[in-house]
Amino acid sequence: MKRDLAMAFSRVTEGAALAGYKWLGRGDKNAADGAAVEVMRTLLNQTEITGEIVIGEGEIDDAPMLYIGEQVGAGGDAVDIAVDPIEGTRMTAMGQNNALAVLAAGEKGAFLNAPDMYMEKLVVGPQAKGQIDLNLPLEDNLVNIAAALGKPLENLVVTTLAKPRHDDIIAQMQAMGIRVYAVPDGDVAASILTCMPDSEVDVMYCIGGAPEGVVSAAAIRALGGDMQGRLLPRFLVKGGSDDNYRMGQQEMDRCRDMGIEANQVLLLEQMAKSDNVIFAGTGITKGDLLDGITRNGNIATTETLLIRGKCRTIRRIKSIHYLDRKDPAILPHIL
Template sequence: MAGPGDKNTADGAAVNAMRIMLNLINIDGTIVIGEGEIDEAPMLYIGEKVGTGSGDAVDIAVDPIEGTRMTAMGQANALAVMAVGDKGCFLNAPDMYMEKLIVGPGAKGAIDLNLPLAENLHNVASALNKPLSELTVTVLAKPRHDAVIAELQQLGVRVFAIPDGDVAASILTCMPDSEVDVLYGIGGAPEGVVSAAVIRALDGDMQGRLLARHHVKGDSEENRRIGENELARCKEMGIEAGIVLRLDEMARSDNVVFSATGITKGDLLDGITRKGNMATTETLLIRGKSRTIRRIQSIHYLDRKDRISSCTSCKPFSLRSRAAG
């Protein structure tokens, strides 16, 4: 599905494949962060039950394709991502926008979204013991960030402007061999909660702020209608938009398992390659409790996957056995 130009077809295929495999696992799973409303694509919807219903009760934050447009256009850094944690572990919020500020372990405690961005960057640079000119900040290259990018350039920091894919950039802030120090910008809340899970697992730091659509995309009649619906859903869920959320409010425990599989080749992972009946993937698997990071290369026989997708009597398997260690 990479490269045909139809992001909704790609997203639909990813949602279907992920749902099929989740329903084969011996868990009592609930989707607490899904995807699709902002992109107008099919969803693993908030509140959906997955798994066999037996086994551990877990909450799941998921984005079957982080970077639908990148997948459709064959661009770099598209991922399939999922975080699994104990019941009540993840922030349960509507699919809306979120302002995010993320740093690695070296700058933990140095960020505050209530402060101006420039002050935050000075604090991060101080924590990392480097001048601003050596600080690297990743920002989504969206019109809403034009003023932010101009401010960063004026401050003299190094700016990486990426078209999409802030989950991959979030992870890179915490990887020891990465040159990314900070991620800042406004993206999707589902991606924000998934990012919070992996940042918590890797001992980084993050703050977020839920924003209604008309506060991000412009105050048109349609955007205001959608934004007011988002705010109403926040109220129903007991969440207040516009206030700063700390990392431990978005991911309440480090007892999480995070998985990211590359769809298109990127800075973090290789993409899917296919040769005949075989496909090769690379996955980053992170277990927060032990802070274990694994890179897994897998070969998939596609005819076997087709059998699983149509199987009504396939034997379930245990998540515990896959996530141990």
């Protein structure tokens, strides 16, 4: 991929973040997501790529979506794209921390093709690379990670999502003496923090969305960390109601149609098949990874994390936007 595409993709996530910010604290997560989707689609279609959305966001919670197989771009390099226009729609709607707009791009065939379904994820930084195995109990993984990092379990820091499905796991980790940071949403940011040199997070474990998993995998591959995932049908995560069982069977059928199997461990190299990837993420609300948007009248400030895997370059970009000078096609969504 051309080097200048990195800046082009940062423009896309900045636009999506600005659109989401307009709905900050207004209690309507679908409206926020819908605005971010429309701006992301518009800006991708202005980018000099021949792009395909290979994993998108929306089906799990009936949100607006950039759908799998959607063609985007104005012509140029052939790229595959994994997106989450707002990672943390509920946090945006409620004015909570750690909401992002994120995108990962790679050459054709770079990313796992999977339905929008649940994924179990285990992520570590470079120092613990090769020490994780989702076929083992989580307790064994944590012991192995701590040994690789040369620290006692009581000094290990694990981030997970504060969801009822994780209550038993959180209690188990705390009983081991591990420090657990449970955040409402936002496992992409939590995953990346395992690889950032100024972060105290050692491990990210959760059951969350597959789109976030693939976006995270791109960033983790670019940063030299390690990750494993496992696609889980809905009835294993949300319970065995008739609707959940029916939807879970549909997810498993779609997985087979795409040439993958649910309930099988996926290695990092299967989710992000090359380190020639670009990750862009822009903060919507203030978080542990990025500052949120600030706005004074028609002037907004954003912070974007831009990672180029090929050269392992990490940039933090502070941008000032005069919103009334933006492309008329996105003005209704950001101003």
